Amino acid sequence: MFRGPAGLWPFVPFGQSPAVLVDDSRGMKILGVTAEKGGSGKSTLALSLSAVAAAGGKRVLVVDADPQQNSSLVLSGGALPTDSAGLAGVLLGGTADGAVLPATVPGVSYIPAGAGLADAAGVLLGEIGRERRLAVALSALVGRFDLVLVDSPPTRSILTVNAIVAADELLIPVSPGVWSLQGLGSLLGTVDQVRQYLNRPDLRVRGMVLSMVRRDKVSREVEAQLRGEFGDLVCRTTIPHSVKVEESHGRFRPVVTWSPKSAVSLAFEELGKEVL
Numbered sequence: 607m608f609r610g611p612a613g614l615w616p617f618v619p620f621g622q623s624p625a626v627l628v629d630d631s632r633g634m635k636i637l638g639v640t641a642e643k644g645g646s647g648k649s650t651l652a653l654s655l656s657a658v659a660a661a662g663g664k665r666v667l668v669v670d671a672d673p674q675q676n677s678s679l680v681l682s683g684g685a686l687p688t689d690s691a692g693l694a695g696v697l698l699g700g701t702a703d704g705a706v707l708p709a710t711v712p713g714v715s716y717i718p719a720g721a722g723l724a725d726a727a728g729v730l731l732g733e734i735g736r737e738r739r740l741a742v743a744l745s746a747l748v749g750r751f752d753l754v755l756v757d758s759p760p761t762r763s764i765l766t767v768n769a770i771v772a773a774d775e776l777l778i779p780v781s782p783g784v785w786s787l788q789g790l791g792s793l794l795g796t797v798d799q800v801r802q803y804l805n806r807p808d809l810r811v812r813g814m815v816l817s818m819v820r821r822d823k824v825s826r827e828v829e830a831q832l833r834g835e836f837g838d839l840v841c842r843t844t845i846p847h848s849v850k851v852e853e854s855h856g857r858f859r860p861v862v863t864w865s866p867k868s869a870v871s872l873a874f875e876e877l878g879k880e881v882l
């Protein structure tokens with residue numbers, strides 16, 4: 607059993623599945639960006655990697671599965687679409703194709719969360735195939751996109767489970783802090799349950815990404831602990847804390863297009879090379 611720092615809290619058993627190659631034959635990779643922890647850098651990671659991948663020539667779709675609509679707000683340039691049910695509609699039977707909108711980031715499309723996503727999640731609980739609705743909907747987009755990034759809400763819910771089940775691989779941002787490993791243990795438990803009970807033995811954690819890293823003792827300790835516990839599962843590239851990120855989001859832009867030469871943007875580019 608994996609225990610947190612100093613064994614302070616018990617973690618559910620976590621077994622990384624044997625190396626199973628992701629089936630890329632369909633040509634569309636779905637990366638779930640997830641963490642059962644608020645403010646760990648999920649939306650920032652999804653937004654930044656979408657822009658990096660699009661700049662590299664990939665056809666990119668971002669799916670906003672978080673009722674907070676943070677990534678929808680940036681990708682809509684600050685004007686959330688009012689005439690689209692977004693992901694809320696897709697999960698309740700609409701087509702993904704009909705929900706795709708062009709983003710303000712060049713080369714990126716997105717499915718907005720939709721204002722009714724929180725309510726839709728409640729309705730979804732009574733529906734057949736509730737955990738697989740996103741996976742089924744996205745399968746209709748094969749051929750249209752090379753990369754799909756799914757931004758997730760911070761707590762376990764039917765929306766998070768849909769994001770995980772739809773994904774080929776997961777990227778897990780971890781912001782260094784005293785509670786960061788607690789959320790991680792909980793998420794890894796969810797991943798194991800999805801593998802076991804939702805028929806996804808091939809679901810793979812692509813990597814844990816240290817986000818908002820500062821040059822302080824806490825950051826150093828969390829990084830050492832994470833690398834000690836998970837080894838190569840922790841991405842080599844780390845994302846520094848930078849005020850440019852808040853600045854860019856305030857202007858409804860991913861940081862990599864707002865301030866492409868900043869250290870944080872260069873780190874996201876490097877991360878793109880590592881994980882995409």
Ligand SMILES: Nc1ncnc2c1ncn2[C@@H]1O[C@H](COP(=O)(O)OP(=O)(O)OP(=O)(O)O)[C@@H](O)[C@H]1O
Binds near residue numbers: 645672845848855
């Ligand atoms: N590298 C960074 N440096 C400084 N600020 C950052 C960095 N990355 C993210 N932030 C800021 O930290 C906050 C949390 O980041 P973000 O919204 O990406 O996390 P999240 O995990 O998506 O949050 P939530 O759980 O609420 O969805 C945001 O205000 C974001 O602008």
Ligand SMILES: [Mg+2]
Binds near residue numbers: 648672676677757
């Ligand atoms: Mg978010």
